[in-house]
Amino acid sequence: MTSTIADTGAPRTALVTGGSRGIGAATALRLARDGADVALTYVEDEAGARAVVEKIRSYGRRGTALRVDAADPEAVPAAVAGAADALGRLDVLVNNAGIGVLGPIGTLSTADVDRVLAVNVRAVFLACRAAAELMGPGGRIICVGTALSRYAGGPGSTLYTMSKSALAGLTKPLAREFGPRGITVNLVQPGPIDTDLNPADGPFAEGQRAATALGRFGTADEVASLIAYLAGDEAGYITGTEVVVDGGHAA
Structure with missing residues (x-):
């Protein structure tokens, strides 16, 4: 990712949702190391968000947590506007925040369904809509889905996989809509990634590891490096696509 906008010489700016830990935190830090000023959102992990912001600032970049x-539905567009206000504008939106409620379909309540779809689908749509009002040519929208949406997931993943599958349906037409404005829209599909929500030494890890061609979990930094590439100038001709980073899980 280049560190400046050609027409202004100002640092690029980014908003990473769910940026207090895991893939979101790794992405926020990678973008900052590449020269961007970064805002991130969090829900409960205030300490984690503060730690990420402090690290961003240690790289000489501006950082803020919301x-x-x-x-x-009102908080999401407000956060996009707040990030743009804090950083001066918005060049990159990384829709990373998401939740997973797992279990057999008969055990999932209507409240479970509503919350998962609200966070994993509606919030992404609303953030994209808000960002579209603020981005100019060279803007980047990157959503984080799951490789589970590309093949049959395990029992109990129905609701989570359904919600993340909606992001593919968002990415392609939105890329067409925003293309004339010079804004790209892409979807990253991670496989088994070692995070606190799905640790490589967790009770369900062995089956996931064995299913990959590489025989291991990926790291949050490996996903972040792909996101950073898509956020940069070198990826300016990539849009409307899904990029899988899953260690060959779907090979």
Whole structure:
């Protein structure tokens, strides 16, 4: 990712949702190391968000954290506007925040369905809509889905996989809509990634590891490096696509 906008010489700016830990935190830090000023959102992990912001600032970049419940339809566009206000504008949006409620379909309540769809689908749509009002040519929108949406997931993943599958349906037409404005829209599909929500030494890890061609979990930094590439100038001709980073899980 280049560190400047050609027409202004100003640092690029980015908003990473769900940026207090895991893939979101790794992405926020990678973008900052590449020269961007970064805002991030969090829900409960205030300490983690503060730590990420401090690290961003240690790289000489501006960083800010916004507490946002992605299930609140008013909070999401407000966060996009707040990030743009804090950083001066918005060049990159990384829709990373998401939740997973797992279990057999008969055990999932209507409240479970509503919250998962609100966070994993509606919030992404609303963030994209808000960002579209603020971005100019060279803007980048990157959503984080799951490789589970590309093949049959395990029992109990129905609701989570359904919600993440909607992002493919968002990415392609939105790329067409925003293309004439010079804004790209892409979807990253991670496979088994070692995070606190799905640790490589967790009770369900062995089956996931064995299913990959590489025989291991990926790291949050490996996903972040792909996101950073898509956020940069070198990826300016990539849009409307899904990029899988899953260690050959779907090979």
